[in-house]
Amino acid sequence: MKIKLNGEIKELPDGATIEALLESLSIKAQGIAVEVNREIVPKRLFGASTLNEGDAVEIVRMVGGG
Amino acid sequence: MDTVKIGKYVFKSRLMVGTGKYPSNEIMVKALEASGADLVTVAVRRVNLDRSKESLLDHIDLKKYRLLPNTAACYTADDAIRTARLAREALDTDLIKLEVIGDEKTLFPDNEALLEAAKVLVKEGFTVMPYSNDDPIMAKKLEDAGCAAVMPLAAPIGSGLGIRNPYNIRIILETVKVPIIVDAGVGTASDAAIAMELGCDGLLMNTAIASAKDPVAMARAMNLATEAGRLAFTSGRIPRKLYATASSPLSGLIE
Numbered sequence: 001m002k003i004k005l006n007g008e009i010k011e012l013p014d015g016a017t018i019e020a021l022l023e024s025l026s027i028k029a030q031g032i033a034v035e036v037n038r039e040i041v042p043k044r045l046f047g048a049s050t051l052n053e054g055d056a057v058e059i060v061r062m063v064g065g066g
Numbered sequence: 067m068d069t070v071k072i073g074k075y076v077f078k079s080r081l082m083v084g085t086g087k088y089p090s091n092e093i094m095v096k097a098l099e100a101s102g103a104d105l106v107t108v109a110v111r112r113v114n115l116d117r118s119k120e121s122l123l124d125h126i127d128l129k130k131y132r133l134l135p136n137t138a139a140c141y142t143a144d145d146a147i148r149t150a151r152l153a154r155e156a157l158d159t160d161l162i163k164l165e166v167i168g169d170e171k172t173l174f175p176d177n178e179a180l181l182e183a184a185k186v187l188v189k190e191g192f193t194v195m196p197y198s199n200d201d202p203i204m205a206k207k208l209e210d211a212g213c214a215a216v217m218p219l220a221a222p223i224g225s226g227l228g229i230r231n232p233y234n235i236r237i238i239l240e241t242v243k244v245p246i247i248v249d250a251g252v253g254t255a256s257d258a259a260i261a262m263e264l265g266c267d268g269l270l271m272n273t274a275i276a277s278a279k280d281p282v283a284m285a286r287a288m289n290l291a292t293e294a295g296r297l298a299f300t301s302g303r304i305p306r307k308l309y310a311t312a313s314s315p316l317s318g319l320i321e
Contacts, residue, residue, distance in 0.1 A: 032156055061113050062111075064108065066271075
């Protein structure tokens, strides 16, 4: 299936969870936030949240700023 | 000990600093240390998928510094609210430096949208620290909306022009009871001292330190200036007079 991840199209296995997506990107859950279709998904639900075809996923973290 | 209280948080340093624009992470770490700050700002951005292992937070000692995420580059209340919620989820903090920008060239705040976003975030339990104009009416409205501090700009972000309107800052200090933190526009140590001598509760700066030729030394200069300015304010300066007053006694002169 295809999702939109941080504005880019990404191919994922059907039924992939947020946890699996983060693992495939080597991103630790600490210090990040994930939105699926503009809804924040709490960290404790990463393992149980399966993604669907066409989902718009945003993964953010902190960068230097003033 | 002199501390500043913002909402439920108490800070030892009246100088708060940003983490953007440093030549390297190593220099940033040393500058944060030299600044004496215990509250540092960060921005919320998409994870760079090509370099997904890199994280700013690997360089900042979270036992030493509390993070103040910002909503920089948000141009609508909705974007700022969305960013604040993401920051809260990512960092497990209710602190937010609320920015709603009105114009790319000046980076001045959009007052209406700022107030709208502040009201929503206060209701959601955030400790809201809004970056605002040096406008006393707006500052009062932000206080009335429940903001934990008001952060009027000294001059445009990154401009280094210093305190352009000390008289407005004075009026804000008289009319608003929550802490007043001058945010943006400071260029050098004397600007920091002037803001503190006016009676501001604190200062927030980034570019003046990060883009100085020697950021670590400038961070120390700002640290000292903030403390010096605060001490001068609490010490009660002498009034300005047009003519001289002798420092040495006039009696006991030899003849």
